[in-house]
Amino acid sequence: MQKEITIYDLARELKLSPATISRGLKKSPALNKTTVQRILAKAEEMGYRHNNFASSLRNKRTQTLGIIVPRLNSYFMTSILAGMEDVASKEGYDLIISQSLEKMELEKSNASTMFNKRIDGLLISLAYTTTDIAHIQPFFDKQIPVVFFDRSFPGVESTSVVIDNYQAAYKATTHLIEQGCKKIMHLTGNLTRDIYADRLKGYKQALEENKIAFDEKRVLVSTLNEQDATTAANTILAMDAEQRPDAVFCANDLSAVYCMVHLKQHGIKIPDDIAFAGFNNDAVSRMIDPNLTTIDYPGNKIGEVAVSCLINLLKGDESVKNTNRIILHSSLLIRESSLKKK
Amino acid sequence: MQKEITIYDLARELKLSPATISRGLKKSPALNKTTVQRILAKAEEMGYRHNNFASSLRNKRTQTLGIIVPRLNSYFMTSILAGMEDVASKEGYDLIISQSLEKMELEKSNASTMFNKRIDGLLISLAYTTTDIAHIQPFFDKQIPVVFFDRSFPGVESTSVVIDNYQAAYKATTHLIEQGCKKIMHLTGNLTRDIYADRLKGYKQALEENKIAFDEKRVLVSTLNEQDATTAANTILAMDAEQRPDAVFCANDLSAVYCMVHLKQHGIKIPDDIAFAGFNNDAVSRMIDPNLTTIDYPGNKIGEVAVSCLINLLKGDESVKNTNRIILHSSLLIRESSLKKK
DNA sequence: TTGAAATATGCAACCGATTGCATAATTTTT
DNA sequence: AAAAATTATGCAATCGGTTGCATATTTCAA
Structure with missing residues (x-):
């Protein structure tokens, strides 16, 4: 050597x-x-x-940004990362990526590892199970900039880059109503994650504007995984004709798909018996039969914006410090799963 | 501060x-x-x-392992990473993960970045389009240990951790033959990636043992993405009854699913008209209707073994240096997509 | 009691890049 | 031609942890 x-x-x-x-x-x-x-x-x-160490030792900067995401296994997440990678590398920053697997404990330990690795800035999308953000406090204390993306925390004073969850849910729900649905179920995640809270608000707003009474029993909160989606499907199957929803709006595509699969196995026709809409435009949304109506997120854009924002904070750009919420637009993709035949 | x-x-x-x-x-x-x-x-x-820099500067070790994978968006890949993370953190190593997105160019630049970051060891699964491994040479030259996993390079003298692709493909093909299929098409990837070459061999062997003539026209090589899978489906649709296969064995689940989706849209019944088998046991294999018969990989195990092996190399364990191929077993999961009704 | 052995701690020179300040070299101005 | 201004380069301290070797202290046996 x-x-x-x-x-x-x-x-x-x-x-x-x-x-x-x-x-x-x-x-x-x-x-x-x-x-x-x-x-x-x-x-x-x-x-x-x-030699990065020598220079990091000297100037106390690592030129490395840390990223913590719930999971990497969705098209949506990988496109965010691609966007981040793109901007970061142009600006001479490297990335360290880790997954919380939706567990707060893991998120904590990842945050701590990154803190000790002395990343220059943190990008984080919170886990389902995260109930507080004390583990981010060390970054705040040391004035290390933090940018939340997609899933942020209510009331946090850091910048967050999110989509218009309220609008998106409103559009999806309105679309289902326009298809003649009146009993729309909403399958969602932890409501302390504000993306889910916002989606619920959009759903409610759409019902209200169309003079459909909101029924709390039609909202199912879960972790949106396979098991919960199947349980939701069983709940629906157990309902009598009166109660049974004529549409389901899910807060992500995966749960929509698992739910559809289970219902289909039990003879429910989609969209005729029950229409479906999801969220995220994951690859599965076009694999399932019928193809799933969903919300398309600008993943790349979220990533790009989040990193630019973080880098501006690192440069000490004052104007960014006051911006604490960047909202990107998303669009509704209408596919067969929600098109009731006339 | x-x-x-x-x-x-x-x-x-x-x-x-x-x-x-x-x-x-x-x-x-x-x-x-x-x-x-x-x-x-x-x-x-x-x-x-x-302070990691100070200590890395001094002892010239970073306690960091680099990982380059084609893509992170499959259940299979994330379980490999989970296995790696597990062993690495127990041994006090951090991980840097990057994606080549199946492009050799990106793989090169990722390798170079990691080389410059002075990772202590490299774990890599090659991109489809990688035709040579000159970009890994700097690691060899500097005696930085490299372990290939899943997709390795023929003839490389580094350790690789793989599954018994030959056996797995043999089992899948044999199963299709047992279901009465005689015209089995094989949809596969770049044959210079030895996992695909091995699968092809297993496929051929199964045919031979059952006295079914191998027909080169029944093997389609592609990048296994959505577009190629759709093209393959169209190719099948264009065939007359005589030519048309009665089964398709795909080298990954994604291509199997895309192909099935397209065929179903054109009225082909699965498995009655054409049976399907995939590879990887991705989550989609249980979302598609009918559920896809596939090969289950021990993802976690691959990750664990690969990292242990790398760490042993770092410790200078001589016994590992001579082991240059670790083969793990996989199993065939039989589901509806391949069960011809009697 | 004394010297040997074992245990505990310190000294000081690294590792390699950075940067404020000083100095040297060159060009411009008067 | 001398002084001033500009440009080019070097000095040396610094970042924080590591480790071979030396020294100091304690324990133990003779």
Whole structure:
């Protein structure tokens, strides 16, 4: 294993001081352009690699952003990450990604690891089970900027990048009503996560505007996983014709799909007996039969905006500090699962 | 922003030298146990955080492993990562994860970033489009251990952790034959990725043992994405009754599902007209109607084994150096998509 | 009691890049 | 040609933890 080339080696070769080499490698304008060229050429030639530790140790910045997400296994999440990666790499930041798997405990430990790794900034989308954000406090205390995306925490004073959950749910519900549905069930997640609270509000608003009474029994709160979706389907199957909903609006595609699968197995026709709408435009929404009506999120955009915002905070941009909520628009994709035949 | 607590601060408080503090924090046996306890207690009290840069700078190790995967958006991949995370954190290693999105270019740049971040070891599953592994050479040159998992490269002298692709494909194909299928199509990926080459061999072997002639036209090579799967479905639809396969064995679940969706839309009955078998046991395999017969991979196990293996290499364990292929077993999950009604 | 062995702690030189300030070299101005 | 202004480069301290070797202290046996 040959040893690493350092700026001292370059300095010796070029008969310059390490200081000049350091400046040259960063194309400092204080240096003669010719010198800069000579330094860069020599560095290339000798296979010099910048040593991040040495420079992080010195300037107390890591040029690394931490990302904590609930899960990576959705198209939606990977497109957010792609957007983040894009902006971050252009700005010279690296990313460290970790998953909370929807568990607060894991989210805590990931946050702590990242804090100890001294990331320059944190991007986080909260787990279902997160009930408080004390684990983020160390970042606030140390003035390390934090940006929430998608799932933020009510009342938090950090910037959050979210979509117009209220509007989106309103649009989806209105669409179901327009298809003639009157008994619309809403399957949602933990209401302390404000994305779900907002969606519920949008759902209620749509009912109200159409003079449909809101019925609390039609709202099922769960963790939106396979088991809960199946349980929801069983609940529906157990209802008599009077009670049974004629449409279900789910707060994510996965739960919609699992629910549909189970209902289909028990002879329910979709959309004729029950119409469905989901949320997220996951790949499965086009695999299921019938294809699922859903809300399309601008995943890439969320990622890009969140990172730009974080980097601006790192640069000390005052104007961003006062912006604490960035809302992006989403759109309703109408597919067969909600189209009642006339 | 209060300044960071360093070992020097602890040393001053406890009237010990920084050297003793450093040893105490690592519970060095050279120290008096009482002293170690005092140091740890004080560190806790003052909110000391270990500075990774300083220590990485000194001992030239980062305690970080790099992981490059094609994509994170499958259940299979996330379970591998969960297994990796598990073992790595127990051994005190952090992970950096990046996606190649199946593109060789991205894989190259990710490898280079990780090389420059000076990861202690690399875990990689190759992209579809990777045709050579020159980008891994720098790791070999610097004796940084590399472990391939799932998708490795033929002839590479590094350790790889894979499943018995040959056996798995053999089992799946045999199962289809037992269901009475005689014209079995195989939809697969880049054959320079040895997992696909091995699966093809298993498929051929099963045909041969059952005295079914191998027909090259029944093997479709593609990137296994949505578009290719749809194209494959169209190819099938364009065939006359004589040519048309009575079963399709796909090298992953996603392509199987997309293909099924398209065929179903065109009136093909599954499994009666065409039986299907996939590979990976992705969540979608139980969402599609009919549920998809598939190969269940021990994802967690692959991850655990790959990381243990890498860590052993880092520890200089000689016995591992000679092991260059670890093969894990997988199992066939029979579901409705392949069960021809008697 | 004394010297050997074992235990406990400290000294000081690293690791490699950065940067404020100082100095040297060059160009411009008067 | 001398002084001033501008440009180019170097000095040296700093970031915080690590570790081989040296020294100090305690324990134990003879």
